Amino acid sequence: DGGITQSPKYLFRKEGQNVTLSCEQNLNHDAMYWYRQDPGQGLRLIYYSQIVNDFQKGDIAEGYSVSREKKESFPLTVTSAQKNPTAFYLCASAPGDSYEQYFGPGTRLTVT
Amino acid sequence: ILNVEQSPQSLHVQEGDSTNFTCSFPSSNFYALHWYRWETAKSPEALFVMTLNGDEKKKGRISATLNTKEGYSYLYIKGSQPEDSATYLCAFIGSWGKLQFGAGTQVVVTP
Numbered sequence: 227d228g229g230i231t232q233s234p235k236y237l238f239r240k241e242g243q244n245v246t247l248s249c250e251q252n253l254n255h256d257a258m259y260w261y262r263q264d265p266g267q268g269l270r271l272i273y274y275s276q277i278v279n280d281f282q283k284g285d286i287a288e289g290y291s292v293s294r295e296k297k298e299s300f301p302l303t304v305t306s307a308q309k310n311p312t313a314f315y316l317c318a319s320a321p322g323d324s325y326e327q328y329f330g331p332g333t334r335l336t337v338t
Numbered sequence: 339i340l341n342v343e344q345s346p347q348s349l350h351v352q353e354g355d356s357t358n359f360t361c362s363f364p365s366s367n368f369y370a371l372h373w374y375r376w377e378t379a380k381s382p383e384a385l386f387v388m389t390l391n392g393d394e395k396k397k398g399r400i401s402a403t404l405n406t407k408e409g410y411s412y413l414y415i416k417g418s419q420p421e422d423s424a425t426y427l428c429a430f431i432g433s434w435g436k437l438q439f440g441a442g443t444q445v446v447v448t449p
Contacts, residue, residue: 230381259437261439267441268344268427268441268442269439270439271436271437271438274436276435284436285438316381324387325369325370325372325429325431325435325437326372326387327372327382327384327429327437328384329381329382329383330381331381332381
C-alpha cells in the first residue's frame with residue numbers, strides 16, 4: 227500500500243537529549259513537510275523540502291534539523307536547543323505539481 | 339507568518355442540522371486554498387483543493403466556496419451526521435508556495 231509512515235507513534239526522551247523522528251513515503255512525492263501541533267493551535271510548519279538534498283526553514287525551525295538524502299525519507303531531529311519539544315509531530319508529502327498534503331499518522335514526543 | 343483564521347473554534351451540531359464555518363486568509367498573493375478533515379486518531383485528509391475565485395466544490399453532503407478577492411472560504415455540512423465529527427482545517431498557499439494552516443474548527447455532531 228502506498229502511504230506515509232512515521233515511527234514511533236509515541237516517543238519519550240529526557241531533557242538535553244537529541245531525538246530523531248522518522249518519516250518515510252512510497253508515494254514518489256517530490257515534496258515533504260514537517261509540522262508541529264500544540265493544544266489549541268493549528269499545524270505549524272517546521273521544515274519542508276521540495277527536492278532531494280534541498281530543504282527550507284518553516285515558521286518555527288529553531289531547535290530542529292532535517293536532512294533529505296533520499297526522495298522517500300525526511301527525518302527530523304529535535305535537538306536539545308528546542309525549548310519546548312513536547313508536542314505532536316506530523317509529517318506530510320505532496321506531489322511535485324500540487325501542494326495537496328498527504329499526512330502520516332504522527333509521532334507524539336514527550337520530553338521530561 | 340500569515341494570518342489564516344478559522345471561526346468558530348468549535349461548534350456542536352444536532353444530527354440532521356446543517357452548519358457552516360469560515361476560513362479567512364490574506365487576499366493578496368493567493369495560489370490555492372485547501373480544506374482538510376482530521377478525525378480523532380487518524381491523519382488529516384484532503385477534502386478540497388480550491389484555486390479559482392468563485393470556486394464551489396462538493397463531496398457528498400459537504401461543500402465549500404471560495405472568495406479570493408475578500409479572502410474567505412466557507413465550508414458547509416448539510417444534514418450533519420455523527421461521522422462528520424472532526425476538526426476541519428484550512429490551509430492557505432501563497433504564490434511563493436508556502437502553506438499556512440488555520441487552527442481548525444472542531445465539529446461535534448450529537449445524535
